[in-house]
Amino acid sequence: MVDYQALKHWPFGTIAHRYDARDCILYALGCGLGHDPLDRRQLRFVYEQDLLAMPSMAAVIGTPGSWWRLPGTGVAWEHVLHAEQDLRLFQPLPTAAAMQAENRVTHLHDRGAGRGAVARLVRDVRDSAGGLVARASRIEVLRHDGGFSAETGLHDEAPPRLPDMPAMSRPADIQISLPIIAQAALIYRLSGDPNPLHADPEVARAAGFDQPIFHGLGSFGVAAHAVLQGCCGYRPDRLRRLAVRFCAPVYPGETLRFQIWRTGDDSARFCADSADRSVRVLDKGIAEFS
DSSP: OHHHHHHHHHHOOOEEEEHHHHHHHHHHHHHTTTSSSOOOHHTTTTSSOOOOOOOOGGGGTTTSGGGSSSSSSSSOGEEEEEEEEEEEESOOOSSEEEEEEEEEEEEEEEETTTTTEEEEEEEEEEETTTOEEEEEEEEEEEEEEETTTTOOOOOOOOOOOOOOOOOOOOOSSSEEEEOOTHHHHHHHGGGOOOOOGGGOOHHHTTTTTSSOOOOOOHHHHHEEEHHHHHHSTTTTEEEEEEEEEEOOOOTOOOEEEEEEEEEEEEEEEEEETTTTEEEEEEEEEEEEEE
């Protein structure tokens, strides 16, 4: 059973995270950069000469890992679903750095017995001088953990969610298709998420999937690629915010088709479909840039 007080005061501590150029390249490869090895704009993220760091990598710096699996959480970790990710960037990521991260559970909302629960986690990533580099927040649905507040009455209001896509009266301003290679999940897991759901067919089947699925934050990185290409001229220093709702699993080997609508000089909304299955997989996307 979920213990509200334990989760709201979970002792994450300060997490030190050091990375270098190799980590930047590995992360970018896992997100699909370099699928066209002759595209010099992509090459900047996967080749050490004049290397750039993907801004979405801030979403994996200083994570507490698979902490839901730790004794004491009371959470059925196999049934936790990553529903939304929102990343705000306050300065560009260098290609090598020592960072520190502070994680906290800001919301733990009980939907009721049989209806699951919703958690919001926030992480501040700071540089060695204490400057705020990024703030990452995520919504996770604890599908088998509803009803925990029945005895104590302790739970939070539902966390804020991303706004719906506005009704668009015109076709997308930008359309981009990006492939996800068959080995994408096996590469991406080396950037900090070794959950066997993304590698082991038996674990995936036990969770209700026909095959291992791609990481939510992996598809988040693919979305960052689409926005960098379509809105930022492949300049990572321009990206200020990237947020998205994960609405269906993404599988390695398929292609994501992005539709992006400009909503101002420095903002856009987007969504993405699996071109192979004609299924909406990313929705309510928000991009802000300079």
